[in-house]
Amino acid sequence: MLPRTARLALREMTDDDLPSLAAILEDPLAMTAYEGAFSREETLAWLRRMQERYAHDGFGLWAVILRETGEMIGQCGITRQSIEDDEVLEVGYLFRRDHWHRGYAVEAATACRDWAFRTLDTDEVYTKIRSTNIASMNVAIRLGMTVRRTYTTHYRGVDMPHLAFALDRRRWRELVDVANAPVE
Numbered sequence: 001m002l003p004r005t006a007r008l009a010l011r012e013m014t015d016d017d018l019p020s021l022a023a024i025l026e027d028p029l030a031m032t033a034y035e036g037a038f039s040r041e042e043t044l045a046w047l048r049r050m051q052e053r054y055a056h057d058g059f060g061l062w063a064v065i066l067r068e069t070g071e072m073i074g075q076c077g078i079t080r081q082s083i084e085d086d087e088v089l090e091v092g093y094l095f096r097r098d099h100w101h102r103g104y105a106v107e108a109a110t111a112c113r114d115w116a117f118r119t120l121d122t123d124e125v126y127t128k129i130r131s132t133n134i135a136s137m138n139v140a141i142r143l144g145m146t147v148r149r150t151y152t153t154h155y156r157g158v159d160m161p162h163l164a165f166a167l168d169r170r171r172w173r174e175l176v177d178v179a180n181a182p183v184e
């Protein structure tokens with residue numbers, strides 16, 4: 001069962017989602033941390049890569065659907081990623097710009113974080129964030145993550161300093177227990 005929240009439902013992306021995906025990946029501002037907008041070819045390659053991840057891993061970045069309207073407003077989910085020589089599980093999130101600052105990214109990413117710890121045999125969940133992407137860091141902080149290390153990637157011809165944020169299972173359990181504790 002894929003994550004679902006009060007306002008959002010997550011599901012695998014299909015070819016019909018290409019225009020909604022393009023509205024995120026072909027927006028230069030939303031793609032600042034990725035060094036600019038994708039071409040349609042790059043958007044299609046991204047969709048195909050996600051479909052491969054669904055088939056191979058059973059998870060990937062999913063479409064985030066606004067339950068009230070059925071509209072796809074973002075992508076959020078879990079992917080296998082490398083950080084230097086380590087293989088990690090990452091919570092990823094990218095939302096359409098006209099839906100920022102409404103709490104949707106935190107709501108979806110929290111549900112994906114919980115899904116990962118409940119469904120997958122992992123002790124840690126990471127988020128890889130370019131050092132200039134403050135909005136993304138604020139989401140990671142709201143997920144209860146802390147910075148583990150800094151490192152540099154090379155993507156689209158540019159060196160990109162990054163921070164690796166993470167949360168471990170023991171700390172996650174404490175956060176979930178506090179969130180579910182009855183109010184005195």
Ligand SMILES: CC(C)(COP(=O)(O)OP(=O)(O)OC[C@H]1O[C@@H](n2cnc3c(N)ncnc32)[C@H](O)[C@@H]1OP(=O)(O)O)[C@@H](O)C(=O)NCCC(=O)NCCS
Binds near residue numbers: 031102106136139
């Ligand atoms: C990173 C990203 C997903 C963050 O999205 P966001 O819209 O800022 O995230 P949210 O709305 O969930 O939460 C953050 C903000 O909303 C506010 N918020 C939370 N609930 C809210 C609500 N119900 N109504 C209004 N605002 C709310 C929070 O206070 C927070 O504001 P602040 O950070 O300015 O203090 C978005 O900037 C994005 O898609 N960026 C492009 C892709 C990208 O870089 N992804 C990350 C790659 S590592």
